[in-house]
Structures are given as C-alpha cells and as structure tokens.
Amino acid sequence: MEDGDAYVIAPGEVVGAGAGTSGFHRGEGWSVSFPPEALGSQAPGVFLSWRAHPLLFPFVGGAAGGAQRLKVPLSERPSWSERFSALDLELSRRRDGYREAVLSHLTLLLVELSRLAADVVGDLRLKDEPLLAEVFGFIEERYGERISLKEVARAVSLSPGHLTTVVGRKTGRTVLEWISERRMAEARKLLVQTDLTIEEVGRRVGYGDPGYFVRTFRRAHGATPLGWRRAGRL
Secondary structure, three states: OOOEEEEOOOOOOOOOOOOOOOOOOOOOOOOOOOOOOOOOOOOOOOOOOOOOOHHHHHHHHOOOHHHHEEEEHHHHHHHHHHHHHHHHHHHHHOOOOOOHHHHHHHHHHHHHHHHHHHHHHHHHOOOHHHHHHHHHHHHHOOOOOOOHHHHHHHOOOOOHHHHHHHHHHHHHOHHHHHHHHHHHHHHHHHHHHHHOOHHHHHHHOOOOOEEEEHHHOOOOOOOOOHEEEEEEEO
16 A cells, blocks of 8 residues: 555455555555445435446446455545535534535545546556556557457557456456446446437447447447436436
C-alpha cells in the first residue's frame, strides 16, 4: 500500500492484508461504504444495481483478490481528501439538507473514481505490466472493428492459449470479456451523449448485427440500449 492508492472493493468481497505484511507500517486513509440505492431511488429499478449503474462499474467483481487498486495522481490527492472530509462532516453534523449534500459529494467521488478506472492502459503501465498494457492498448485501438483473440495474441507475440492464461490470472477476466467491456463503455457514452440510432451505435463499437448488439447490451446491463438512453436523459 502506497500514498495515493485507492482500493475499490466489490460488494460481498472479503479482503484481508494477506501474507507478507510483517513490514507494514501505520498509515491513515479514508473508507466509504454504501449500497447502490444511495445514489437515488428516483431512477428506474433496473438501473439500481452494481452492474447497471455507470458510476458503479468499477465495483463489479473480477479483480484478482477481490479489490481493484487504482492510483490517484499526486495533483488530485488534495481534492480527494477535501471531498472525503466534506462527506464526513455532513454525515457527522446531519444538518438540514445533509442527505442531498452527502449524495452530491458521493457522486462526485464516484465520477472521479470511474475516470481513474477508465484509464486501464495508463494504470497498467504504472504497475509495470507492459504486456497487459500492450493488450489493452490494442483493444483500445481496435474495439470498433471485428477483432478476435487470435488477432490480439498475434499483436503481442503470444499464443492465444498463453495470452488467455496470463490475462485471466492477472485480471480475473478473459480477453474477449475485456473487448466486450470496452465496447459497452463506448456504447453507454454514445447512447447518452449522441442521437445516433441504436444500429449506428452498435456498428461504431464493433457489432455489425444490430440484434446481437441489443442482446449483448441487455445481457450486460439488464436493460436495452434504448432503455439505457432514456434513463440517462431523465
């Protein structure tokens, strides 16, 4: 554990210090726990789940060890500390309007957290994982096209089987799952921020078959692309 570390723990995960902590020194930090319903009951019920809400995606399981480690840039650490302090103050004082204030601070924290989690390639380079950074860099460049496991493996000079083993061991997900997640992330953004047709959104994120795109999106989010668009514009 180092200064600036932010650990994202999925619901239901139990995380301990583990082995090799004999040299662990005393440290200080902030911890925030909350249910998904904390983000508001006004949204349609289908979106109040860890897998469906865009700000809760970093908490979805899949990280090895039950926790995802992110690094807060040095320049941003003071603002993160101020946000935690403000959240703590509102919860302890409970003055009029504190619920709304708490929700605002929590939402802003989750926005910043989601932005950190989105920089997968940069985060992997910080962790000295050049192979994984190369894999995710290839996915970033080509997710809008039809790409296969074989193509990704060829790009990093590994066999498909070896690549599957390495990525699975280090991230808890397969290469194809990461391709799908990157495509879904872009689809969510296009659905809310543009007026492109559902068919065009699917095409831009690598799905030539509109029906397959809709089925894949619904399986991942519990809602259709159109439903996601409507909810995002409430």
